Structures are given as C-alpha cells and as structure tokens.
Amino acid sequence: MRALEPLHILTLQSLPGIDKALIQRIVDYLQSTQWDSLEDLSEVIGSAISLKKSEFQAALKQAEQTLEESQKANIQVIGINDVKFPQPLRIIKNPPLILYIKGDIQSLHSTDLIAVIGTREPSQTGKEAGKQIAKRFTEWGWNIVSGLALGCDTAAHEGCLEAEGQTMAFLAHGLQMIYPAENYNLAQSILDFGGCLVSEYPLGTEVLSNQFIERDRLQSGLSSAVIVVETEITGSTMHTVNFCLEQNKPLACLSYNGEYSQTSRHGNQKLINQGKATSLWELETVKDFEKFVRKVQKKPK
Numbered sequence: 001m002r003a004l005e006p007l008h009i010l011t012l013q014s015l016p017g018i019d020k021a022l023i024q025r026i027v028d029y030l031q032s033t034q035w036d037s038l039e040d041l042s043e044v045i046g047s048a049i050s051l052k053k054s055e056f057q058a059a060l061k062q063a064e065q066t067l068e069e070s071q072k073a074n075i076q077v078i079g080i081n082d083v084k085f086p087q088p089l090r091i092i093k094n095p096p097l098i099l100y101i102k103g104d105i106q107s108l109h110s111t112d113l114i115a116v117i118g119t120r121e122p123s124q125t126g127k128e129a130g131k132q133i134a135k136r137f138t139e140w141g142w143n144i145v146s147g148l149a150l151g152c153d154t155a156a157h158e159g160c161l162e163a164e165g166q167t168m169a170f171l172a173h174g175l176q177m178i179y180p181a182e183n184y185n186l187a188q189s190i191l192d193f194g195g196c197l198v199s200e201y202p203l204g205t206e207v208l209s210n211q212f213i214e215r216d217r218l219q220s221g222l223s224s225a226v227i228v229v230e231t232e233i234t235g236s237t238m239h240t241v242n243f244c245l246e247q248n249k250p251l252a253c254l255s256y257n258g259e260y261s262q263t264s265r266h267g268n269q270k271l272i273n274q275g276k277a278t279s280l281w282e283l284e285t286v287k288d289f290e291k292f293v294r295k296v297q298k299k300p301k
C-alpha cells in the first residue's frame with residue numbers, strides 16, 4: 001500500500017466541492033485502503049465522492065503546480081505522514097494535513113518550544129515584559145513560538161533574537177507575503193537566525209480573518225506551554241488560550257502585580273482569577289513556571 005505524499009493530499013485539497021473535514025475522512029480512509037498508483041487513488045476517491053476523471057486530473061495538475069512554485073520559492077512542503085512533520089501537530093484535534101515551511105525545518109523539532117503571545121496593542125510595560133520573558137526563556141534553552149503580529153508577538157520574536165535564539169512564526173496566509181508588512185525585516189531576521197516561517201496555506205492564499213483563528217491551534221499545539229503577555233477578555237489571543245486549554249497545555253499570564261485597570265489586561269485577570277492560568281508577576285515566578293513546564297514535559301505520555 002502506497003503512503004500518502006504531499007502531492008496526494010494537495011490533489012485532494014484542489015478538488016471542487018470538498019471541505020477540510022471530508023478531506024480528513026478520505027485521508028483516514030486511504031491510509032487503511034489498498035492503492036498503489038495515481039489511477040488507483042482516483043478510483044478510491046471516486047468511490048467516496050462523486051468525482052469525474054477530468055476533475056481529478058485538473059486537481060492533480062494544480063497540486064503539481066503548487067509543489068513546483070513552492071520549490072522555486074525555497075519553501076518545503078511536508079505532509080502529515082512525512083517523517084519531517086512535527087509529532088505534536090499530528091496529535092492535536094484537527095491537525096494540519098500539509099505544512100509549508102520557509103527556513104530551518106529542524107527548529108520545529110525541538111522539544112523545548114514555548115509560545116509567547118498577546119494583544120496587538122499592548123502597553124509599553126507589556127511590550128518590554130514580553131521581550132524580556134522571551135529573552136530569558138531563550139537563555140534557558142527554549143525556542144519561542146508566536147504569530148508575527150504587531151505588539152506582543154513582535155516583542156516575543158525580538159526578545160528571542162536578541163538572545164540569538166531560534167523562533168518560529170505561524171502565519172495565517174501563504175508564504176508569498178509577510179503580514180503585517182511592517183514585520184518584513186523581522187521575518188527575515190527569524191530566518192537569518194535559524195528559525196522558520198510556517199503556514200498550512202499554499203502560496204497565493206491571501207489574509208482572511210478566520211485563518212488567524214485556525215493558525216492559533218498550531219501555535220499552542222507545537223508548544224509545551226503558552227504564556228500570555230497581555231490580552232483583552234475578547235481579544236484574538238483568547239483563541240490560542242482556548243486551544244491551549246483544550247490541548248491540556250500549561251498556561252501562564254502576566255499579572256502586572258495585580259494592576260489590571262487597562263482593558264488590554266482584563267483577559268489576564270480573568271484567566272488568573274478563574275484558576276486557568278498560572279500568575280506570573282516577577283522574574284522569580286517566571287523561572288518557577290519554566291521549571292514546572294520542564295516537569296510536565298517529563299511526565300509519561
């Protein structure tokens with residue numbers, strides 16, 4: 001039985017009238033079904049959905065073009081069955097079937113990854129705190145995961161780079177662009193220091209709001225824990241928080257010594273008061289959280 005390769009998965013994704021949930025079911029089906037050639041693949045898929053041969057051939061051509069364009073752009077394309085695919089992302093709910101990676105793919109395979117995230121409009125104190133936390137974790141041997149957004153994400157990436165560490169940015173669009181454009185140089189620095197840019201969307205995919213929510217599950221899914229620098233109660237950061245809790249990962253929030261008058265910190269206060277997040281209020285407690293995450297990492301799977 002032939003293993004599913006990126007070409008096969010991309011072909012499925014290029015088929016008309018087929019959503020991600022159905023693709024996942026077909027992938028699961030193909031992994032337990034005998035097939036050895038593209039013709040067999042077409043027949044197997046055709047038995048699962050109404051599919052014309054011409055539609056399959058058009059989808060296959062589109063998949064081949066996607067792989068060719070990615071290769072020209074120095075972007076690696078790996079499928080969920082590839083040995084290079086990060087194991088933590090295989091086991092989350094709704095795993096990505098394909099990843100597009102620009103930069104050093106080995107940085108994704110570190111077991112010491114921590115997400116540092118937060119609002120796009122933090123206080124100056126929040127910016128500085130986010131940068132210092134990322135810098136300290138890098139000095140303690142961690143790589144930093146974030147989303148390249150303005151504000152807290154930018155501070156996290158910058159703090160890691162200041163400590164000459166590797167940082168990963170999950171993007172909510174194709175890797176033909178950098179969004180926001182203001183972080184183009186930051187993205188280049190991430191690559192220069194051995195980190196990477198990651199997306200589950202092919203080249204040419206533009207920015208859509210729902211894709212930011214989708215990528216948030218990957219930030220927490222790859223990381224051993226999540227640290228929230230600053231967030232509103234209904235801010236976009238809360239999507240990553242919810243994924244973190246769903247994935248049963250340790251969560252921590254800065255407490256700013258209990259000073260929550262700013263709206264951008266109300267989410268931190270709520271998560272701490274509800275007992276969902278560890279309270280970080282000074283460097284000593286940050287180190288205690290780092291030790292706690294190390295302890296969690298050593299627990300049997």
